[in-house]
Amino acid sequence: MKAAFLATRLFSSLGMMAAIALLTFALIDLVPGSYLDELSANPQISPAMLARAREQYGLDRPFYQKFAQWARGAARGDFGYSFVYQRPIRELVAERLWNTARLNLTALAVAWTLGLTLGLAAAAARESPVDWAITGITAVMLSTPVVVLAIVLLAGAARVGVSLGSLLLPAAAIAAVWLPAIARHARRAIVSALDAPHMLAARARGVSRTRLLLVHAVREALNPLTSLVGLSAAAALSASLPVEVIMSWPGIGQLTFDAVLKRDIFLVVDLVQLSALMLLVGNAVGDVMLHIVDPRISGT
Amino acid sequence: MKPARALASALLVTACLLAVFPDFFSPYSPSRQNREQPYAPPGRYGGASLRWLAHGEPYRWLGVVPASLRLMSVPEPGRLFLLGTDEFGRDWYSRLCHGASVSLLLAPAAAVISLTFALVLGVWAGYRGGWIDVVVMRVSEVFVVLPWFYVVVALRAALPLSMSSSATLFTVFALLAVLGATTPARLFRGLVRSEKNAEYVVAARTMGAGGLRICRRHLVPFLLPVAFTQFLMSVPAFIITEVTLSFLGIGVAEPTPTWGSMLVPLQQYVVLASYPWMFAPAIAVIVVCLAMQVLSRGSGRYGD
Numbered sequence: 001m002k003a004a005f006l007a008t009r010l011f012s013s014l015g016m017m018a019a020i021a022l023l024t025f026a027l028i029d030l031v032p033g034s035y036l037d038e039l040s041a042n043p044q045i046s047p048a049m050l051a052r053a054r055e056q057y058g059l060d061r062p063f064y065q066k067f068a069q070w071a072r073g074a075a076r077g078d079f080g081y082s083f084v085y086q087r088p089i090r091e092l093v094a095e096r097l098w099n100t101a102r103l104n105l106t107a108l109a110v111a112w113t114l115g116l117t118l119g120l121a122a123a124a125a126r127e128s129p130v131d132w133a134i135t136g137i138t139a140v141m142l143s144t145p146v147v148v149l150a151i152v153l154l155a156g157a158a159r160v161g162v163s164l165g166s167l168l169l170p171a172a173a174i175a176a177v178w179l180p181a182i183a184r185h186a187r188r189a190i191v192s193a194l195d196a197p198h199m200l201a202a203r204a205r206g207v208s209r210t211r212l213l214l215v216h217a218v219r220e221a222l223n224p225l226t227s228l229v230g231l232s233a234a235a236a237l238s239a240s241l242p243v244e245v246i247m248s249w250p251g252i253g254q255l256t257f258d259a260v261l262k263r264d265i266f267l268v269v270d271l272v273q274l275s276a277l278m279l280l281v282g283n284a285v286g287d288v289m290l291h292i293v294d295p296r297i298s299g300t
Numbered sequence: 301m302k303p304a305r306a307l308a309s310a311l312l313v314t315a316c317l318l319a320v321f322p323d324f325f326s327p328y329s330p331s332r333q334n335r336e337q338p339y340a341p342p343g344r345y346g347g348a349s350l351r352w353l354a355h356g357e358p359y360r361w362l363g364v365v366p367a368s369l370r371l372m373s374v375p376e377p378g379r380l381f382l383l384g385t386d387e388f389g390r391d392w393y394s395r396l397c398h399g400a401s402v403s404l405l406l407a408p409a410a411a412v413i414s415l416t417f418a419l420v421l422g423v424w425a426g427y428r429g430g431w432i433d434v435v436v437m438r439v440s441e442v443f444v445v446l447p448w449f450y451v452v453v454a455l456r457a458a459l460p461l462s463m464s465s466s467a468t469l470f471t472v473f474a475l476l477a478v479l480g481a482t483t484p485a486r487l488f489r490g491l492v493r494s495e496k497n498a499e500y501v502v503a504a505r506t507m508g509a510g511g512l513r514i515c516r517r518h519l520v521p522f523l524l525p526v527a528f529t530q531f532l533m534s535v536p537a538f539i540i541t542e543v544t545l546s547f548l549g550i551g552v553a554e555p556t557p558t559w560g561s562m563l564v565p566l567q568q569y570v571v572l573a574s575y576p577w578m579f580a581p582a583i584a585v586i587v588v589c590l591a592m593q594v595l596s597r598g599s600g601r602y603g604d
Contacts (some may be wrong), residue, residue: 064521139590241450
């Protein structure tokens with residue numbers, strides 16, 4: 001693993017994240033209305049209290065000063081204060097971070113295991129009803145919005161009455177988002193590996209069909225699939241937001257959604273940054289793992 | 301593959317007709333309520349006799365020209381509910397037709413904006429190189445690692461919740477279009493870089509063609525088939541984004557029918573379990589996206 005490459009990428013990503021935070025603050029500034037404006041409708045809160053809160057949180061300052069204040073705090077590990085929850089954001093996030101990470105890791109594990117299996121099955125039974133069935137199923141899954149899948153899964157679980165582990169249901173919904181893409185790419189990679197002349201040579205030498213498929217072709221096919229790891233992590237994280245909301249999973253996605261509805265601006269900015277950071281960490285870990293699997297890969 | 305493509309094209313053409321002329325194809329206005337018939341199953345009510353191409357409830361062609369001709373209608377007081385009704389007794393089929401306008405007109409419009417933007421950036425970056433190249437590459441790299449749905453939700457947070465629903469949707473789609481432009485821009489840049497030294501481009505340059513002319517007459521036409529495949533792949537993404545945002549209540553809100561906002565009643569378990577016709581918009585989304593997939597897979601080497 002080239003440390004310089006990782007460092008460059010991390011650095012440019014951090015720069016971009018700062019730019020996005022600045023942009024978010026600017027956008028929020030452009031728009032009238034804030035959490036405090038909603039509070040002003042409450043007769044128990046006096047205008048003086050509101051003015052004090054405004055001053056305390058720096059809400060009356062222009063967006064670049066808000067950004068500077070936020071960035072200074074973030075650099076020190078202080079991510080600000082949530083108006084809605086009346087708690088430091090760091091505490092709030094710490095409780096939920098592991099839930100989202102757990103959910104997404106499970107979903108990714110399911111998606112990759114099932115996706116690779118389906119891809120392998122389709123490639124092994126090329127141009128047969130099994131292959132067509134897998135192509136059809138993946139096509140339908142690709143076209144189904146994750147929210148529809150989530151509610152159908154919920155309803156199904158409720159009707160059958162089985163009490164699945166609470167993690168399994170949302171994980172299944174998230175996994176379904178990238179499973180079809182993984183299955184298709186796996187099928188294509190394995191098929192093209194099987195078509196290579198050296199596979200024919202191996203057949204001629206008497207290597208069994210199973211060994212050819214499971215050992216020779218899979219090993220070769222893993223390489224083109226590596227570029228999907230980062231993309232699948234991004235897709236899973238994106239899909240986890242609606243799924244967390246629908247299935248009441250106490251994670252980062254649900255918190256973000258809530259913060260958006262209540263216009264808790266610092267919380268929104270922090271959470272978007274956090275999700276980007278989770279993805280960066282996930283990608284870096286993925287790169288290192290791939291490097292261990294195949295030392296020729298030094299990240300893309 | 302041939303019959304599947306023909307079927308997909310036919311489906312899409314039908315859906316687009318519904319989207320452009322929703323009033324003609326539907327028996328009622330999307331907001332007409334029949335409070336005494338909530339969640340009525342599909343069928344004819346009150347001894348209605350179906351009339352083809354007759355005058356029904358008045359509406360405006362394309363929102364301008366007053367008209368009242370409808371493909372199907374039933375004389376009052378009979379009722380025709382092809383796909384049943386919702387909580388307020390609104391004809392679900394009529395709402396489905398009107399909802400198609402958003403999915404099938406706004407989403408493709410956003411995709412066109414996005415790809416035009418991507419085409420300009422990609423051709424410029426690929427042909428010229430230099431700072432624009434660096435910017436396009438860096439920005440697209442970062443967008444690949446951003447969980448875009450969080451960004452969309454955050455951008456939505458920056459818009460006032462009280463904005464009119466069509467303005468909201470338009471803004472969200474415009475933002476998505478710009479954000480989404482970077483990835484195809486990267487693809488176009490790569491293709492332009494490999495193509496700009498092709499013989500015909502070099503020949504054009506030796507004949508004295510300027511950079512703009514080469515891009516317009518040679519490189520852009522070369523990219524168009526790829527752009528079309530990209531278009532077919534990005535429209536479903538826009539449709540599904542609208543569905544997700546509206547379903548969560550931060551996209552298009554009632555009473556405007558869109559396929560996303562029409563799925564909101566499914567959040568109630570009773571509806572989900574007992575009124576299967578309420579799934580119609582979900583089926584419509586799946587069918588339209590499937591049809592686009594079938595077409596995009598057949599339409600080019602750069603498919604996916």
